[in-house]
Amino acid sequence: MPELDRQERRAIEKLLPFHDSGTLDAEETARVERALEADAELREELAFLHDLRTGVHAATEVPSAGDLGWARLQSSIRRERRKELVSRAWRPALALAAGLALVVQGMTIFRLNEQNASLAGGPPTAELQITFAPDAREVEIRALLQEVGATIVDGPGPSGVYRLDIEPDPAGDAQWQALIGRLEGNPELVEHVARERGE
Amino acid sequence: MSTADEERELIARIATRDERALEELYRRFEPRIMAFAHRRLNDPAGAADTLNEVMLEVWKSAERFEGRSSVATWILSITRHRVIDRLRARGGRVFEEIDEGEEDAGAIDAEAALAGASDAGAVRDCIEELPDAQREAVHLAFFEDMAYADIASIMECPEGTVKTRVYHAKRALKDCLANAEISHA
Structure with a gap:
């Protein structure tokens, strides 16, 4: 397999995170896989990206609004519905x-x-x-x-x-x-x- | 039925003022909205306010959802707008101009970077150091596992810009993690 030129290598590197997440289309996937086969450094890069993905998941703080958040949303919706009702009630008045x-x-x-x-x-x-x-x-x-x-x-x-x-x-x-x-x-x-x- | 189809159906039910459908969508998206908002705001209370605003917006505009994007893309796009409003209200900068040139950084200790990638604390610290736009792109690409086309739609920028932002963010993270690993050693 021929060595990748600099431009193609850069293009593949830009696709690698999306190859790792499985979101590329079939044509892009085939292009990346051909490049991976030819280039050991790209395979190392993919391994890094895979570990980085796991690390990002572990490092992402997800504060929870929980049941209180849902109760608050219900209350906001009730207010919204009252506004809608008032608006409808005003139509005949208008x-x-x-x-x-x-x-x-x-x-x-x-x-x-x-x-x-x-x-x-x-x-x-x-x-x-x-x-x-x-x-x-x-x-x-x-x-x-x-x-x-x-x-x-x-x-x-x-x-x-x-x-x-x-x-x-x-x-x-x-x-x-x-x-x-x-x-x-x-x-x-x-x-x-x-x-x-x-x- | 796929997750995407289920979510579209929930939106259709919400458009008919079905509160149970809203609750189900809320349970599904609460962690995603909170994580995305918190990543930019770094403020759990602000993230909770954003969650409420986003879900209320979903309730009010569900009937206008045309299904041209996925529900997740639509909701995270609303979230991004609400976060930007909140950042503007704080009076802080919303976007940071970043150098997205094509210059390569110097050689990076790949082994040290790989070790650093499995250290959640190091990853968190390194992500914090990224410019806003890169941090947002990394979140959507690595936490949300989204396609670059969807990220472009949420960030309202060309697809090429998304790929470039993620590429530069990855280089910066690799560099940071390599050094973080050395400092932790």
Whole structure:
């Protein structure tokens, strides 16, 4: 077997610790084994590395956190879970806040409409009833209502129902159904929508 | 089922908030996290704090574990980051620039070094003298018996750098152990 050149010898030396731990791939292992066969000094080096590994294991201090450590982790996890619960509990509150913003805006619009109606000679007629998803955002609701030409004229009622006026009025049942379909096509915003009775 | 597969399954169960799976993973990794943290911090209380932080992080982010590395590599990587945070908080240096040139040291008494390698006290003292990056690489290569690719992933450096660090650490240890053996004789 030919003697290893300096560069190859260095490369093999760098692989030896990982050969000793059995973590090289098949190709690298074969390369190292060929070199070991040819070079007695590399075999000595491998013996040293093997003893060094045993020495490192013996010399490594492993302080134990033991059962107290596990109890501490459980306590940290309980705190974490409480935080998660609080965070989840806040979500409806935030949705409620968004809803309240919508109510305020709705009331403002309602008052404006009342003023407009009084100028025009009568209140707008509610044509649709709608309930919104609890976590729907005001900005998204507003965009949807504007898209279909809807104005909130009343609500929310005790069960969260808002009443909408549509301008211009859809002509005929087919157009009404199409409009309802557009609203229902946003289930992340709209929970339920129906025409007012008598419409 | 292999150990690696078992550990992946534990992580999957932890992602579903299974505390028993967390306890099993804790029992498996406690000594490894403590040993790794203590090697860098040299402080059992700091190592225990690190253990708690690492396992809490595992609990919180188990669902984001993608399995691209082994669980051990992932956990020891988190451990390393937490140790670095702790070292930074202490205001001390985190990394030490080391000369990783290719120069060979002079001749070393191989027989004395071999004898020194079986003296746990001498090995411990010599490891303490290594620069941080080499000490970390030696721990992962010789105590954790990890592949250089995994060590590179944990230490966030190229694989060649890992091999070079271990090579230089080995030379330094050999030199130190040869002299330690002479002083113990």
